[in-house]
Amino acid sequence: MHLDVMDGIFVPNISFGQPVVKSLRKATDLVLDVHLMITEPIRYIEDFAKAGSDIITVHYEACTDVEATLLKIRACGKKSGLSVKPKTDVHEIIPFLKLCDLVLVMTVEPGFGGQKFMADMLPKVEFLKHYAEQENLDFEISVDGGVGSENAALCVLAGANVLVAGSSVFGKEDITKAAEDILNAAKTYTR
Numbered sequence: 001m002h003l004d005v006m007d008g009i010f011v012p013n014i015s016f017g018q019p020v021v022k023s024l025r026k027a028t029d030l031v032l033d034v035h036l037m038i039t040e041p042i043r044y045i046e047d048f049a050k051a052g053s054d055i056i057t058v059h060y061e062a063c064t065d066v067e068a069t070l071l072k073i074r075a076c077g078k079k080s081g082l083s084v085k086p087k088t089d090v091h092e093i094i095p096f097l098k099l100c101d102l103v104l105v106m107t108v109e110p111g112f113g114g115q116k117f118m119a120d121m122l123p124k125v126e127f128l129k130h131y132a133e134q135e136n137l138d139f140e141i142s143v144d145g146g147v148g149s150e151n152a153a154l155c156v157l158a159g160a161n162v163l164v165a166g167s168s169v170f171g172k173e174d175i176t177k178a179a180e181d182i183l184n185a186a187k188t189y190t191r
Contacts, residue, residue: 001030001032001033002164003024003033003035004110004166005017005021005034005036005038006110006111007037007038007039010037011037011111017044018044018047018048018050021048021051021052022052025051031055032052033102033142034048034053034055034056034057035081035083035104035144036048036056036058036059036062037059037062038062039062040062041056041058041062042063042065042068042069042072045072045073045076046076049077049078050076053078055102056076056078058080058081059082059083059084059085059110060082060083060084060092060096061084061088066096067095067099070082070099070100074099079101080099080100080101081100081101081102081142082096082099082100082102083110084103084106084124085109085110086107086108086109086118086121090105090128094131097128097132097135097137097139098135098137101140102139102140102141102142103141104144105121105141105143105144106144107119107122107144107145109145117145117146117147117148119151119154122154125141125155125158125159125160128159129158130159140162141159142161142162142163142164143160144164146168147163147164147165147168148165148168148181149178149184152182152186153185153186153188156186156188163186165178165179165182168182
């Protein structure tokens, strides 16, 4: 379960915080991937870890010290994720990939759901897949933003093995069918 935490500063929207994560943790044993779209997330890593996050994903652009932030996530016993916005060159995060359990490529500008998928972000996914193989690194490659049944296969073909879908599922009348459509489209290709 991917949970977007927004502070209204790093992104122009506000969502929820640790109390919601803590409540969800009590209600489910699903993996909680908490995506912190907040400025200087290192300040809240311990709180989100204690609330029950399994994966804590931070934005490269939101951290003064990316390495310290990723190390703090791991020190709290959680998996570490690093996200990049569309305008960020994926090569900028190379020094931090050895500290990542997940790398999240944003295929929209973060902050609002329902945006159009930016297919021109898929080369970032391809680069990450090849770089991980070349350097013998083991991290999940996630795609978030505008993901739906019409582009899920493209994401998987590029190298993604985690797809984040919001509006394309929850914006539909039949959310079960919408989710199944994405899964079936993604299964068309394997990594």
